[in-house]
Amino acid sequence: MIKYDTVLIRYGELSTKGKNRKLFVTKLLNNIKTSLDDLDNLEYRQTYERIYIKLNDNDPKVIESRLKDIFGISSFSFTQKVDSNIDMIIEACYQASLQQSGTFKVIARRNDKSFPYVSDQINRMVATKILKETDHKVDVHEPDFKIYIEVFEDGTYITCNKIEGAHGYPTGINGKSLMLLSGGIDSPVAGYLMMKRGIACEAIHFAAPPYTSNMARDKVLSLAKIISKYQGGTMKVHIINFTALQKAIYEHCHDAYAITIMRRMMMRIAKEIAVKQHCLAISTGESLGQVASQTLESVQCINEVTNFPIIRPLVTYDKEEIINLAKKISTYETSILPYEDCCTIFDPKNPVTKPSVHKAQELENRFDYQAYIQECIDTVETICVNMNEVEEDFL
Numbered sequence: 318m319i320k321y322d323t324v325l326i327r328y329g330e331l332s333t334k335g336k337n338r339k340l341f342v343t344k345l346l347n348n349i350k351t352s353l354d355d356l357d358n359l360e361y362r363q364t365y366e367r368i369y370i371k372l373n374d375n376d377p378k379v380i381e382s383r384l385k386d387i388f389g390i391s392s393f394s395f396t397q398k399v400d401s402n403i404d405m406i407i408e409a410c411y412q413a414s415l416q417q418s419g420t421f422k423v424i425a426r427r428n429d430k431s432f433p434y435v436s437d438q439i440n441r442m443v444a445t446k447i448l449k450e451t452d453h454k455v456d457v458h459e460p461d462f463k464i465y466i467e468v469f470e471d472g473t474y475i476t477c478n479k480i481e482g483a484h485g486y487p488t489g490i491n492g493k494s495l496m497l498l499s500g501g502i503d504s505p506v507a508g509y510l511m512m513k514r515g516i517a518c519e520a521i522h523f524a525a526p527p528y529t530s531n532m533a534r535d536k537v538l539s540l541a542k543i544i545s546k547y548q549g550g551t552m553k554v555h556i557i558n559f560t561a562l563q564k565a566i567y568e569h570c571h572d573a574y575a576i577t578i579m580r581r582m583m584m585r586i587a588k589e590i591a592v593k594q595h596c597l598a599i600s601t602g603e604s605l606g607q608v609a610s611q612t613l614e615s616v617q618c619i620n621e622v623t624n625f626p627i628i629r630p631l632v633t634y635d636k637e638e639i640i641n642l643a644k645k646i647s648t649y650e651t652s653i654l655p656y657e658d659c660c661t662i663f664d665p666k667n668p669v670t671k672p673s674v675h676k677a678q679e680l681e682n683r684f685d686y687q688a689y690i691q692e693c694i695d696t697v698e699t700i701c702v703n704m705n706e707v708e709e710d711f712l
């Protein structure tokens with residue numbers, strides 16, 4: 318019987334080199350440790366090419382489900398570690414083959430160039446033993462199972478499994494962004510995609526109490542908790558009380574421009590919070606053409622308020638693609654709960670689809686919006702959520 322005792326983690330093999338690679342691996346290892354920190358007795362080791370975790374009797378299933386969600390991992394395997402000795406390697410591979418059925422292929426990789434046999438020789442020696450002792454046949458094109466052998470100086474890792482990782486970059490390696498998080502389907506997906514590019518996220522949410530309820534607010538916090546698992550399990554959420562400013566907009570500005578101006582205000586506030594929190598960009602769940610206000614003219618009019626970078630990862634996505642991703646990352650069921658958003662509360666009948674910057678400025682200048690913005694920033698409430706605290710109701 319082969320006993321898997323070590324997880325072998327592979328990452329960004331070609332793209333990252335030199336100093337960047339060191340940063341990449343250090344960050345990835347940190348993210349992995351954070352994600353597994355409730356498990357005792359794991360032993361970590363990192364090399365230029367791989368991260369190894371010695372299991373010490375921890376449950377592989379738990380580790381598998383956590384590792385699958387960590388960005389920066391291209392694939393991983395549960396392996397048995399044996400001495401780098403050809404007889405031991407052959408025996409372990411033979412034992413591994415006994416737990417499998419059908420045709421096979423041996424894939425050896427000799428990372429330790431001082432090992433006396435090249436990959437091809439290892440492949441053949443292992444295959445010869447298995448062909449002789451079992452009914453398995455070789456099929457190099459479409460094998461039913463593969464035996465992977467990785468020979469290193471400190472030992473050789475043997476496995477028949479290779480589990481697909483989440484790819485992307487270790488979250489946090491590319492800085493931090495402030496995510497505009499509504500209670501909808503799109504923004505949590507956008508946050509997930511930012512994290513996949515290695516960008517950590519804090520969230521900002523605009524609430525309009527008492528028009529928006531505590532349930533709506535809790536829903537947003539739950540979404541933040543769910544996606545926080547993709548960045549190590551925690552996330553800061555900044556909640557802005559938007560009611561007074563929103564009312565002022567409706568009082569002073571033309572109805573058709575209310576959504577546009579509301580978004581311009583959101584960006585102004587988000588930018589201030591982003592700078593305070595050392596975020597390098599703002600991100601949103603907007604995509605083009607989904608709703609009347611998401612036109613290029615609208616994007617232009619919103620962006621005009623700041624030259625701070627605004628990233629819209631979903632800009633080219635279809636709604637169906639977004640929904641599929643939302644299901645994959647487990648935010649969908651929470652997002653479709655029917656609580657109101659501040660945008661829907663004051664939903665104008667005919668929002669302008671091609672707003673002009675000039676007109677927006679003219680409307681805004683009818684009131685002292687800067688004072689309202691300052692009040693929003695001064696009264697921000699910051700909550701740090703944790704992925705282990707998702708309430709049942711919101712799952």
Ligand code: ATP
Nearest residue numbers: 497498499501502503504521522523601602603659
């Ligand atoms: P979502 O599903 O993310 O709500 P949507 O398709 O409903 O998106 P809009 O409601 O027009 O589109 O919002 C576009 C984007 O603006 C959202 O993805 C989000 O990033 C931001 N946004 C909207 N409302 C809020 C809010 N109350 N708080 C924070 N961000 C918001």
Ligand code: MG
Nearest residue numbers: 499500501658
């Ligand atoms: Mg919405």
